[in-house]
Amino acid sequence: MIEAIRFWAIVVLIAFGLFFTFVSAVGVLRLPDIYARAHTASQTDTLGAGLALAAVALALGWDNMTIYAVLLLFFVFITNPTAAHAIARSAAETGIDPWTKDSDEEGESK
Amino acid sequence: MIPSGVTIEDIFLAAAALFIVLAIMMFYRAVAGPTTQDRLLAVNVLGTNTVVILALLAAGLDEPWFLDVALIYALLNFLMAIAISKFTVERGGVL
Numbered sequence: 001m002i003e004a005i006r007f008w009a010i011v012v013l014i015a016f017g018l019f020f021t022f023v024s025a026v027g028v029l030r031l032p033d034i035y036a037r038a039h040t041a042s043q044t045d046t047l048g049a050g051l052a053l054a055a056v057a058l059a060l061g062w063d064n065m066t067i068y069a070v071l072l073l074f075f076v077f078i079t080n081p082t083a084a085h086a087i088a089r090s091a092a093e094t095g096i097d098p099w100t101k102d103s104d105e106e107g108e109s110k
Numbered sequence: 111m112i113p114s115g116v117t118i119e120d121i122f123l124a125a126a127a128l129f130i131v132l133a134i135m136m137f138y139r140a141v142a143g144p145t146t147q148d149r150l151l152a153v154n155v156l157g158t159n160t161v162v163i164l165a166l167l168a169a170g171l172d173e174p175w176f177l178d179v180a181l182i183y184a185l186l187n188f189l190m191a192i193a194i195s196k197f198t199v200e201r202g203g204v205l
Contacts, residue, residue, distance in 0.1 A: 007112045021132050021159065025132045025136065028136065037139075037148065041151055045158055048162075049158050056166060060174070068180075069165060071181065079184065083188055083192065087154065087191060096145060
């Protein structure tokens with residue numbers, strides 16, 4: 001019984017992790033400018049990676065290596081938004097303008 | 111109840127394969143991205159995906175030392191993103 005609950009919890013965590021990573025990949029490929037892409041990459045990818053790493057930690061059980069998985073989960077949650085923030089800030093400081101509806105009419109998609 | 115014939119390792123390996131497909135999709139943005147920051151963001155997301163793939167393989171292949179590699183990779187990935195975004199502002203390029 002406990003084994004079945006653990007199995008399905010791992011399956012659900014991996015499925016949601018895959019879904020959110022897929023949303024992140026589509027967003028990075030399809031959104032119009034660097035700011036929107038940094039937004040989708042920091043939010044959805046952090047959640048997708050976090051759920052997948054939580055599934056790994058759950059599968060390893062009470063083991064020394066679970067500490068590594070939890071540490072990795074914590075670290076991804078801290079560093080991924082920080083890196084996206086630094087990238088968006090460097091884009092702002094090098095003078096890239098945010099995308100608006102007007103720039104769409106010029107046929108320019110940066 | 112657990113379906114017969116499906117082990118938890120199979121699920122981890124299948125998920126790792128799907129994550130690899132999603133990581134390959136990032137190469138388009140890394141190659142075609144109009145600005146340096148687009149490429150940097152794509153490589154950063156790719157690195158996060160690599161960390162997840164390594165963790166899934168550690169559980170799927172039952173080789174827990176892959177998690178050490180994943181931890182180091184996450185650290186280096188973060189350091190690279192911060193360093194390149196700093197250099198792009200202060201020196202106008204990576205070099």
